[in-house]
Amino acid sequence: MDPPIMISNDVALSKIISTLNETNSYDVFIELSGKIGALTIRDIIGIKDIVTTRPSLVGKIIPELTRDSVIGEAARIMSHYRMRTLPVVRNGKIEGQVSARRIVELISNHLVDKLQILASNLMTSDPIVIDSHKSVSSAKSIMKRRRIDHLPVVDNGRLVGIITSSDIMKVMLPSERIAKKSVGIDKAEDRFSIEVSGLANDDVITANVDESLQVVCERMLSAGSTYCIIKVWDEIQGIITYRDIVALLGEKMEENIPMFIVGLPDEPFDAELAKSKFTNITRFIRKIHPDIEQARCHIKLRSVQGARKRYEIDVHIISPHGNISYTNIGWDLAKLFDEMTDSLKKKVSHKHKKTHNPIGGNK
Numbered sequence: 316m317d318p319p320i321m322i323s324n325d326v327a328l329s330k331i332i333s334t335l336n337e338t339n340s341y342d343v344f345i346e347l348s349g350k351i352g353a354l355t356i357r358d359i360i361g362i363k364d365i366v367t368t369r370p371s372l373v374g375k376i377i378p379e380l381t382r383d384s385v386i387g388e389a390a391r392i393m394s395h396y397r398m399r400t401l402p403v404v405r406n407g408k409i410e411g412q413v414s415a416r417r418i419v420e421l422i423s424n425h426l427v428d429k430l431q432i433l434a435s436n437l438m439t440s441d442p443i444v445i446d447s448h449k450s451v452s453s454a455k456s457i458m459k460r461r462r463i464d465h466l467p468v469v470d471n472g473r474l475v476g477i478i479t480s481s482d483i484m485k486v487m488l489p490s491e492r493i494a495k496k497s498v499g500i501d502k503a504e505d506r507f508s509i510e511v512s513g514l515a516n517d518d519v520i521t522a523n524v525d526e527s528l529q530v531v532c533e534r535m536l537s538a539g540s541t542y543c544i545i546k547v548w549d550e551i552q553g554i555i556t557y558r559d560i561v562a563l564l565g566e567k568m569e570e571n572i573p574m575f576i577v578g579l580p581d582e583p584f585d586a587e588l589a590k591s592k593f594t595n596i597t598r599f600i601r602k603i604h605p606d607i608e609q610a611r612c613h614i615k616l617r618s619v620q621g622a623r624k625r626y627e628i629d630v631h632i633i634s635p636h637g638n639i640s641y642t643n644i645g646w647d648l649a650k651l652f653d654e655m656t657d658s659l660k661k662k663v664s665h666k667h668k669k670t671h672n673p674i675g676g677n678k
Contacts, residue, residue, distance in 0.1 A: 438553030
């Protein structure tokens with residue numbers, strides 16, 4: 316636990332922005348109708364008037380932790396609610412907070428080296444980017460619409476910087492002069508019209524696709540960064556954020572089965588469907604190979620067309636008998652998992668028969 320950041324629900328949003336800026340935080344806690352609520356940077360950048368809007372109108376009630384809560388529970392809640400901090404409560408009072416950074420430190424120190432995950436296995440492929448000549452206002456609109464906090468900045472397709480929701484939030488303060496090209500621009504509305512290149516940070520945290528997640532974690536923690544751009548040369552391949560890494564621990568689904576699922580859909584029904592089907596196939600394989608060392612499933616959102624979403628599922632079952640892999644892409648997530656189940660059952664059954672009926676052996 317770290318000391319909590321608690322804000323009165325009657326203070327001005329400009330004061331909250333200053334607190335977030337000074338403490339380098341993403342979210343703060345406020346009291347809402349006798350319960351604990353949270354206010355995040357993503358909430359704030361969606362507000363038009365930071366002078367008159369009350370925090371209680373923007374904040375949302377979130378689940379609470381106790382001292383007896385396990386880290387896996389905290390990771391799962393953070394992943395689903397897109398939070399980076401959760402309150403630890405006792406007798407209705409906040410004792411402290413657990414942060415995504417602390418969980419990433421835990422994973423980096425005790426878990427990630429055992430998972431043998433490459434950056435390319437965990438990254439969100441083909442991330443949304445913004446041209447360096449677009450306005451800061453455009454970056455803000457993209458973040459609000461797509462519910463993201465990091466936008467790589469490109470110039471002729473080449474990575475030249477990154478802009479975050481924290482950068483956007485700082486511009487909203489009337490008295491601040493944040494962007495390199497906005498010195499002397501005193502109105503927030505005017506600052507939103509400057510080019511993204513004037514606000515973006517050109518010291519981008521990056522890793523190559525073939526580097527390990529261990530390297531990515533160490534690089535992010537060392538730089539105090541919440542993201543890492545994955546690339547080949549200057550070409551962006553993907554992005555890894557705290558949420559992706561925290562989800563590794565949050566979606567370890569059963570303690571007696573070393574099974575992880577990363578990239579669950581935001582829709583609760585689709586998320587539960589994916590977990591259920593992956594759990595069932597892993598249990599089936601474990602009946603044949605009880606000494607499974609690890610089962611991993613990575614769900615990637617490849618594209619969106621209206622209400623339709625195109626997914627890629629990438630599965631790896633690791634055991635002393637050899638590794639079994641499966642990859643498929645399609646629009647129907649349920650169908651993808653059904654096809655995966657059929658394919659993996661055939662692969663495992665075939666390997667099992669070969670092991671127990673070797674050529675020239677007794678039948």
